[in-house]
Amino acid sequence: MSAVAANYDTLQGLGVEVISVSVDSQFVHKVWNDQELAKMVGKDIPFHMASDGPGNVGKIYGVYDEVAGVELRGRFLIDPDGVIQAMEVMTPPVGRQLSETIRQIKAFQHVRATKGAEVCPAGWTPGKKVLKPGPALVGNVWKEWNPNKDH
Amino acid sequence: MSNKKVGCARPIGAVVGEAPTQENQEEENVKESTMSIAKVGAKAPDFEAPAYYRGEFTSVKLSDYFGKWILLCFYPGDFTFV
Numbered sequence: 755m756s757a758v759a760a761n762y763d764t765l766q767g768l769g770v771e772v773i774s775v776s777v778d779s780q781f782v783h784k785v786w787n788d789q790e791l792a793k794m795v796g797k798d799i800p801f802h803m804a805s806d807g808p809g810n811v812g813k814i815y816g817v818y819d820e821v822a823g824v825e826l827r828g829r830f831l832i833d834p835d836g837v838i839q840a841m842e843v844m845t846p847p848v849g850r851q852l853s854e855t856i857r858q859i860k861a862f863q864h865v866r867a868t869k870g871a872e873v874c875p876a877g878w879t880p881g882k883k884v885l886k887p888g889p890a891l892v893g894n895v896w897k898e899w900n901p902n903k904d905h
Numbered sequence: 906m907s908n909k910k911v912g913c914a915r916p917i918g919a920v921v922g923e924a925p926t927q928e929n930q931e932e933e934n935v936k937e938s939t940m941s942i943a944k945v946g947a948k949a950p951d952f953e954a955p956a957y958y959r960g961e962f963t964s965v966k967l968s969d970y971f972g973k974w975i976l977l978c979f980y981p982g983d984f985t986f987v
Contacts, residue, residue, distance in 0.1 A: 755980055770974040773965055775954065778983040779915050783957035786983035802965040804954040806918050811952045814920055815943040817979045827987075828979040832949045836971040841945055846981040859974060 755803075756794040761852050762801065768859050772801035775812065777824055780805045817843055831858060833866065877905040908961045918954025921966065949977070 755774050758765075765772060778786070783803040792798050804811070809825065812818030817828035829850060831840040839862045842850070861874040864884070872884040883904050885891060891898065909916070941950050953966040967975070 755978065758976070758978060765976060768974065770976050771970045772976045772978065773956075773967065773970070774978045774980065776980050776982050780955050780957040780962050782983050784962075787957065790984065798959060799957075800959070802956040802958045802963075804918060804956040804965050805916070806954055807915060808917050810917070810919050811954055812979060814941065814950045814952070815977075815979065822981075824981045825979040827981060828977075830943065830949065830975075830977040832967075832971075832975040832977060834972050834974060836948050836951075836968065838943060838945050838947060838949045841943070846985065847987060849987045850978075855976065859976075863974070 755799070756791050757850065757852050759791065759795045759797075759799050759801070761856070764856060765859075768856070768863065770859060773804055774799075774801060775804045775806050775825065777807050777809060777812070778805060779807060829855060831855070831862065833862065875899050875904070876901065909955065909963055911962050916955040916964075918952060918964075921951040921953050921968065949975075 758772060758774070762772065780803065783805065787799045806812055806825065809818035812825040815828060815830065817826045819826055827844040827846060827850065829842045830838055833839050840858050857879055860880055861878050865873055872886055875883070875885055878884070883899060885895065885898060943950055949967060951968045953964055956963055956965040958965070
């Protein structure tokens with residue numbers, strides 16, 4: 755979570771609000787912030803750290819591990835309509851790559867801004883080639899986009 | 906986002922719109938059949954949960970942030986290593 759906090763200004767700049775969730779109480783969240791995270795990030799955690807002790811929220815998001823009684827590393831990107839556009843769920847020992855989350859946010863925001871007229875092929879980052887879905891593109895993507903050149 | 910009164914019992918979060926858990930088995934079944942599970946392309950299930958936020962004990966409700974982009978991150982636990 756410290757990586758998310760460290761990138762919070764970038765996320766806010768993209769109009770993204772952050773909520774973190776674990777089974778720990780809000781009291782433990784406070785102590786974790788005070789004793790460790792604030793020292794790692796250089797400031798207090800700037801977003802809500804939610805407490806989901808019984809796993810009620812984790813269960814509906816499919817990330818609650820009933821055996822261990824904890825939540826898996828689940829990341830959900832929700833658009834302004836409240837629709838989940840992306841999710842990533844990992845077992846505990848490997849951390850997230852925030853730059854990939856930010857890339858996906860920019861790509862989904864681009865698609866939304868064009869109302870779906872432009873879509874983002876594999877590895878897209880701002881400035882790279884987008885595709886315009888339609889009858890003319892069917893069977894012709896190979897003319898427009900090359901995985902060796904444009905990826 | 907008001908500062909919640911902190912009692913001795915540990916407050917818990919809940920899915921918004923869902924009835925509190927009942928002992929009655931029949932009601933349990935109804936609850937499960939109407940509970941929406943998160944999936945991409947579908948509306949994010951709403952919830953409200955106690956939270957720690959900038960020095961305050963408060964609560965957070967997902968739908969309060971609808972209208973903005975939201976990054977919702979679950980993680981295995983405070984003071985874990987990764």
